[in-house]
Amino acid sequence: MSMIRKTAALAGLALVLGACAKGPEKTPAELEVLKAVGEQFTRRRNMPPPVQLTRALLDKQSQAYIEVTIENRDAKAYLTRALTRRDSSPGTIEVWRTQDNVSLALRSGMVIATRGLGGGLLSAQVPAADGAAGPARGGARRYTVRAKGNGQARLSMACSLQDLGSEPVEIVEVTHPARHLQERCEGAGGVVVNDYWIDSRPGRNQVWQSRQWAGPETGYVRIRQLRL
Amino acid sequence: MTPIKTLVCRAAPAALLCLAAGPGLALGPEITRAGHGAAPGTEDAAPRLKPLPPPSLNFYGSPGIIDTPSSEMLPDGQYAVTYSWFGGTSRYNITVQALPWLSASFRYNGIQDLGLFGFDTYYDRGFDVRARLWRERGWLPEVTMGLQDFAGTGVYAAEYFVATKRFEGAALGWGKTPGRLKLSAGLGWGRLGSSGAIGNIGGVRPTFVGGSTGGELATDQWFRGDFAPFGGFEWQPDERWSLKAEYSTDAYVTETQVSNVFERKSSVNYGVEYQYSDRLRLGAYYLYGSEIGFNAQIQLNPNNPPTPMAVPAPHPIIPRTQWATEASHWDQGWVASETKKRQFRDLAAETLKADGLVLEAITLTGTTAELRYRNPRYRSAAQAAGRAARALAQALPPSVETFRLVPVRRGLGLAVLEVRRSDLEALEFDADASDALSAAAGVRDAGPLPDDAIFSGELYPAFATSVSPFTKPAYFDPAQPFRLDAGLDFAASYAPAPGWRIAGTIRQRLAGNVKNGRASNSVLPHVRTDQREYAQFGTTLENLYASRLWKPGRNLYARATAGLFESMYGGVSGELLWKPVNSRIGLGVEGNYVVQRDFDQRFGFRDYRIFTGHASAYAELGKGYLMQVDAGRYLAGDYGGTFSLNREFNNGFLIGAFFTLTNVSSEDFGEGSFDKGFRFRIPVDWLLGKPSRSGFGLTIRPTQRDGGQRVAVPDRLYGSVREAHRKSLEEQRARFWE
Numbered sequence: 001m002s003m004i005r006k007t008a009a010l011a012g013l014a015l016v017l018g019a020c021a022k023g024p025e026k027t028p029a030e031l032e033v034l035k036a037v038g039e040q041f042t043r044r045r046n047m048p049p050p051v052q053l054t055r056a057l058l059d060k061q062s063q064a065y066i067e068v069t070i071e072n073r074d075a076k077a078y079l080t081r082a083l084t085r086r087d088s089s090p091g092t093i094e095v096w097r098t099q100d101n102v103s104l105a106l107r108s109g110m111v112i113a114t115r116g117l118g119g120g121l122l123s124a125q126v127p128a129a130d131g132a133a134g135p136a137r138g139g140a141r142r143y144t145v146r147a148k149g150n151g152q153a154r155l156s157m158a159c160s161l162q163d164l165g166s167e168p169v170e171i172v173e174v175t176h177p178a179r180h181l182q183e184r185c186e187g188a189g190g191v192v193v194n195d196y197w198i199d200s201r202p203g204r205n206q207v208w209q210s211r212q213w214a215g216p217e218t219g220y221v222r223i224r225q226l227r228l
Numbered sequence: 229m230t231p232i233k234t235l236v237c238r239a240a241p242a243a244l245l246c247l248a249a250g251p252g253l254a255l256g257p258e259i260t261r262a263g264h265g266a267a268p269g270t271e272d273a274a275p276r277l278k279p280l281p282p283p284s285l286n287f288y289g290s291p292g293i294i295d296t297p298s299s300e301m302l303p304d305g306q307y308a309v310t311y312s313w314f315g316g317t318s319r320y321n322i323t324v325q326a327l328p329w330l331s332a333s334f335r336y337n338g339i340q341d342l343g344l345f346g347f348d349t350y351y352d353r354g355f356d357v358r359a360r361l362w363r364e365r366g367w368l369p370e371v372t373m374g375l376q377d378f379a380g381t382g383v384y385a386a387e388y389f390v391a392t393k394r395f396e397g398a399a400l401g402w403g404k405t406p407g408r409l410k411l412s413a414g415l416g417w418g419r420l421g422s423s424g425a426i427g428n429i430g431g432v433r434p435t436f437v438g439g440s441t442g443g444e445l446a447t448d449q450w451f452r453g454d455f456a457p458f459g460g461f462e463w464q465p466d467e468r469w470s471l472k473a474e475y476s477t478d479a480y481v482t483e484t485q486v487s488n489v490f491e492r493k494s495s496v497n498y499g500v501e502y503q504y505s506d507r508l509r510l511g512a513y514y515l516y517g518s519e520i521g522f523n524a525q526i527q528l529n530p531n532n533p534p535t536p537m538a539v540p541a542p543h544p545i546i547p548r549t550q551w552a553t554e555a556s557h558w559d560q561g562w563v564a565s566e567t568k569k570r571q572f573r574d575l576a577a578e579t580l581k582a583d584g585l586v587l588e589a590i591t592l593t594g595t596t597a598e599l600r601y602r603n604p605r606y607r608s609a610a611q612a613a614g615r616a617a618r619a620l621a622q623a624l625p626p627s628v629e630t631f632r633l634v635p636v637r638r639g640l641g642l643a644v645l646e647v648r649r650s651d652l653e654a655l656e657f658d659a660d661a662s663d664a665l666s667a668a669a670g671v672r673d674a675g676p677l678p679d680d681a682i683f684s685g686e687l688y689p690a691f692a693t694s695v696s697p698f699t700k701p702a703y704f705d706p707a708q709p710f711r712l713d714a715g716l717d718f719a720a721s722y723a724p725a726p727g728w729r730i731a732g733t734i735r736q737r738l739a740g741n742v743k744n745g746r747a748s749n750s751v752l753p754h755v756r757t758d759q760r761e762y763a764q765f766g767t768t769l770e771n772l773y774a775s776r777l778w779k780p781g782r783n784l785y786a787r788a789t790a791g792l793f794e795s796m797y798g799g800v801s802g803e804l805l806w807k808p809v810n811s812r813i814g815l816g817v818e819g820n821y822v823v824q825r826d827f828d829q830r831f832g833f834r835d836y837r838i839f840t841g842h843a844s845a846y847a848e849l850g851k852g853y854l855m856q857v858d859a860g861r862y863l864a865g866d867y868g869g870t871f872s873l874n875r876e877f878n879n880g881f882l883i884g885a886f887f888t889l890t891n892v893s894s895e896d897f898g899e900g901s902f903d904k905g906f907r908f909r910i911p912v913d914w915l916l917g918k919p920s921r922s923g924f925g926l927t928i929r930p931t932q933r934d935g936g937q938r939v940a941v942p943d944r945l946y947g948s949v950r951e952a953h954r955k956s957l958e959e960q961r962a963r964f965w966e
Contacts, residue, residue, distance in 0.1 A: 023692025024586050025721060026604045029912050029922030030697045036916045072271055083544045093657050101540035105657060112657060115966060118917060119536030122962055125659030142659060144962075147277050148531045149879025149914075150608045152662060152962035155275050184268065190276065193269035216278070217536055219271040 051078070055173040058227045065226040066096055068104060070117075072219040078226070079104060091128030104221075109133050109196065109207030111214050111221065119146045119217030127159070133205040134196040135161050135183050143188075145215040157187035169197045169209045171224050176208045177201060279303050279532060283410075284462065284470060284501055284509060285525045287312040288376065288384070289321025289333050290358060293460035293474040294497045294513055294521075296420070298412040299372035299392040301360050304328045305877065307528045314513065314521030315490030316340035317483070324883050326875065329360040332885075334906065334928075335377070336709060337384070339489060351706050352383045353930045361389075369393035369411075375450065376419070383482070386421070387451050388458075390414030407466065413459035416477055417451050423479035423495060425454035460497075468503045472513075480516070493517030530881035535917030537879075539611070539966055542583070545621045547653040552626035560594030560627045572624055573682050579619035584919070585612060588636050588726065589681040597624055598632040598678060600641060606919050607880045607911060609635055609952045611963035613645045621652055634674050635952045638943060639727030640777040640785060641674030642952035643809045656965060666961040671809050671954040673782055677726070690723045698735065702742045702759060703928060713740030713763060717770065731942070732772035735795075735829075751896055752934040753836060755796075755863035759932070761827045762795055768829035770795055775943055783808045785945050794940045795829050797822040797863075799837075805945040807846075809953045814846040814946060822863075822939050838865055840939060846946055848955050852876045854884075863937040866890035870936065878959060880911035880923060888936030896935070903936035905929035 021027045051057075058065065069076045079096035082103065086092055091108035102116035108128040114120040122144045129136030138161040147153035160183070167180040178197040185192045192213040199206040211222045266272035283300040286292030289310040291300035302308060302325040310321045316339060323333040333356040338349050354377035364370035369391040377384035390412055397407035414420075418433065433453025460474025474497050483489040494517030501511035507528060513521040552558060562568040569592050576599065577587040584605030591598040597620055603612035613633050620631050631652075633645045647669045655664045695718050702711040715738040721731035743764050748757035773791030780786045785805040792798035799822035807814035819841035826832035842860030849855055852875050859869040868890025876882045887904035894901035907927040912920040950956060 021692070021694035021696070023694075023721070024602060024604065024687060024690055025692035025694070026921050028694055028696035028717070028719075029920075029924055031694065032912050032920050032922055033916065034697075036918070083546060085547060085550065087654060087657055089657075089659070095544045097541065103541035103544075105544075107657065112659075113965075116538055116541035118538035120966070122965065123657070123659055123661040144660065144662070145277070146536070146962065146966075149533070149877055149881070150610075150960040150963050151878045153277060157275075188275040190274045191268040192274050213274055216274065216276045219274070220269075 053172050053226070058172060061227055064228055067224045067226050068096075069222040070218060071222065077102065089128070090130045091126070108136075108205075109198075109210060110135065110194075111212045111223075114214050114218055117218055119215070121145055121215040121218065122152055127161075131205065133207045134181050134198045134210070135159070135194070137161060138183070141185050143215060146217070155188035157185035157192060159183050159185035166200060167197060171208060172226060178208055279529060281467065281503070282306060282527050284511075285310050285323070285523070287314070287319060287521070287523060288356065289319070289323045289335065290331065290356060290374070293412060293462060293472050294499050295476045295478060295515065296412070296416075296458045296460055296474050297358070297372070297374055297388060297390050297414065298410065298462075299360065299370040299390045299414075300410075301325060301329060301331060301358075301372070302527070303529060305530050305875075307530065307883065309526045310523060312521065312523040314515050315483070315519035317489070326883070331358045332356065335384070336704065338709070339383075339483060350383075351704070351709060353704065354382070354384055355379055364392070364394065378450070382449065384419060385449060386416055386418035386478075388414050388416040388420050408464045410462040410464075411459075412461070413457065415455055416458055417453060417455050418449065419478045420458060421453060421455040421477060422481055423456060423477045425456045425477075428454050470501045472499045472501065472511075473497065476516070490516070491518045530877040530879065530883075530914070533879065533914045533917065537913055537917050537919065539919050542615060542618050542966070543622065545618055545652050545656050548626045548649070558626050562625055563592065563594045569682060574685070576619055576623040577684060577686075579623045580616060583615040583619065585616055585619070586687070587684050588687060589677065589683045591678040591681045592624075592628070594627050596630040596632065597628050598634060598644075598681070600634045600636045600677070600681070602636055604921065606963075607913055607921050608960040608963040610957050610960035611919075611966060613957070614964035614966065617647055617652055621649055636726075637948045638729055638775075638777045639723070639725075640779060641677065642949055643954075644670075644672045644674050645957065646670040646672065661965050662961045665964055666958060671957060673809050674779065675782075676779065688723060688725055691720070693718075693720045695719075700740075700742065702745055702763075703932075704930065705746045707746070708741075708744075711740070711742045711745055713737050713742045715739070727777050728774070729776075730774045733770040735768045735770040737766045750898060750934045752864045752866075752892065755824070755836075755934045756932055756937045757934050758827070762829065765828045768795065769831070770829070771942065773942065777943065777945075780804070785949055787943060787945055789941055789943070792825065793822070793942060796825055797939045798825055798833070799823050799939075801939075801941045803941075803945055805949060807946070807949050807953065812848040812955055814950070816844040816846070816946060818842050818844070818941075818944075820939050820941065838863060842938070844946075846950070848950070852878065862888070862890055862935070863939060864892070864934045866892045866935055868936060874907070879914050880909065881914055882907070882909035890936045892935035898931070898933050900931040900933060903929065903933060
């Protein structure tokens, strides 16, 4: 018995010490699994401590920041703006990105894509209009999500939009005057409710805070505009 | 009708089944209903793609009660592994739901102390197949026909029709109970008609003969002899627990009357099961009035990976209108300068490297770029193409408008995906980004490498080395069903020029017991059955060969290999494949002159040499079904053909089966009568949730014999060529932007 155990221990040691690959070829499968297991251990050890947010800290930053919380995994991250652009559809597109390569694309403050999360939102059709932040109307909405491995599924929903009135939001020691818009969408076998808190001052097209659905895998995300 | 049913309906024999099948889910198979009564705005109320909980399994690994079947089908593509044990009987079952209405099982079973047919513990293997005749609808129950252990020695041979009806607790007026009741009843022949028979068809049923050759379909037995009614119920008070009871009509004649494995005192079995996790279910039972039993069930679905794959987010494409704002930025003067072109090549190579891709060569004109790249990271060719396109959009001067992306494997250009840079800029955030780009892109034959291509400065000559663990299993020896060798592979390769490759692997076994296996009793030349002899040596040269891959013409791919191909054979090999990029059909020929290697697997050879070769036809049938037919001469000099059908899921998960019929008689072939088996591939990216091209493949034959065997030559063409062609790119288009 001890003989077998010794051999097994020796074999295990040889695997850990010996396994490696160099050069422009595909890595063997066994090696990739060993590496992934190893990474799991190191990642657990290297968890960074949570940041204590204050307005003073935010004022020191030079970039714009949003805070995104994924409700179903209790994960929170701070994202910087990677790109602002427009295309042939209405609404300004903003791409926000974390340091560990997760990104979120918004059109007029509405989530249209997630990347790097696993089972993400591939693309979305949202009721955006130029000169308005958040949803401009009710009607059709379409989510294209990752499904079946490398495939996609299309979820078509019909939405109604409701203005719930003035509701100022406080984001890290600053209170913004805001209106609360609620979008309720039905279809594809479910109901989705998206909430937006939009700056109520004229000419300011800004979603300060929102809670939006980003596909079946990611679920609901909460977004706060920390710094413009 | 759902598409899969339409597909099936094309086959005439299935027409009856299709008429019987009810209308499909209006939502499409992947969307399941949200939970009842969940508050709007919660995740439970939102649309979801998670499959519904699958039915529980019986001791034979199929949906059922305890020792009897029910009519339920598993979700499409489901893959279930079960181990059950009672009264000295153990069964390992693998069940695959091949089609929504058809499942197949493979079983390895052992009966302790049976003391018959000259074995202490009697081990046997068997196949089951089940087909649903119609779905549950209104008051009509679901009905399924099953053939259990339908080929071969048939120790568990039985046939049945079974009906199952499901009731929600609330609907039965049991107050607010969320429970569910399943009632099953059926009529069984063979084993399932051996106790409590109520009638007989066709007189005496031919009996089971232990230790015979097996492998033939037992058509003369099906639905013959006595038949008996069986039935049972499953009550699920909540999502985790279930209580089961059944009336079994299996008399266990061989175990209790012919031999004395256990005592059968009752026909009624009871049990309780617990869903431990999404994938694991455990059960404990009291069977036949005398025995305690256990069952462990693991269910996986290829469409539902343990971790969804997360790929580091790409950098968004920055439209040229944002950074090339002056007319001079669009100037094409840089084309005249070799230095500038090299700078752009280096910039592109650097950007590709960040995404795990390798630049092989780039050809630049003022307005077009042809990029040849290797993809060692992403399983999906569409995803690799997407990353390559982004890299070019980031690295190349604004005047370059057309990108021709050519994935290259071993120097062989597989296809061209042609995209316009303005489409990339316009469509990235489109509501239908994947479909729109797929419609705007063109797929064509790769064509020859342009003369003015600038090669990478880092490749050619290129060295690669790896040290990695290996395992080599041997199955189904009656003395010990599973043996394994494990150790380290030291591999190295050298690519002197595009398409050329010299590679070798030294294998060091660290532990293993394959060397204690069975000696061959084959009357054919021992082309595969000397596995034990080959396993006697711990340090071996697994392979050492030189190969060249090239494109001899339009839609044609060629390979030539010489050296030691695998542990048992070396020689020379040539292959030619015709596969148009836009076609679902491919044709190939392969010829090999091989010599059997010495058992010590160094440079020596044995005195057995043969010419073996095949003509092959490949077809992509849709829904991931891949068919291959090979005809030719096999290693033992036998002539015949192989038919294989694989189902490859969109994520690389593969399940398949094959059989080979040759001019070797079933007596000469030995146990199993002809060569057959099944295969799996579990992709590493599916397991780990991060990109990888590797997978764990496994081919299992119920018996390894010498008839119908082929040599394993490295770098066969079809698999890698097909991956880069239109059908695969279209099916994976959703990966392009990710």
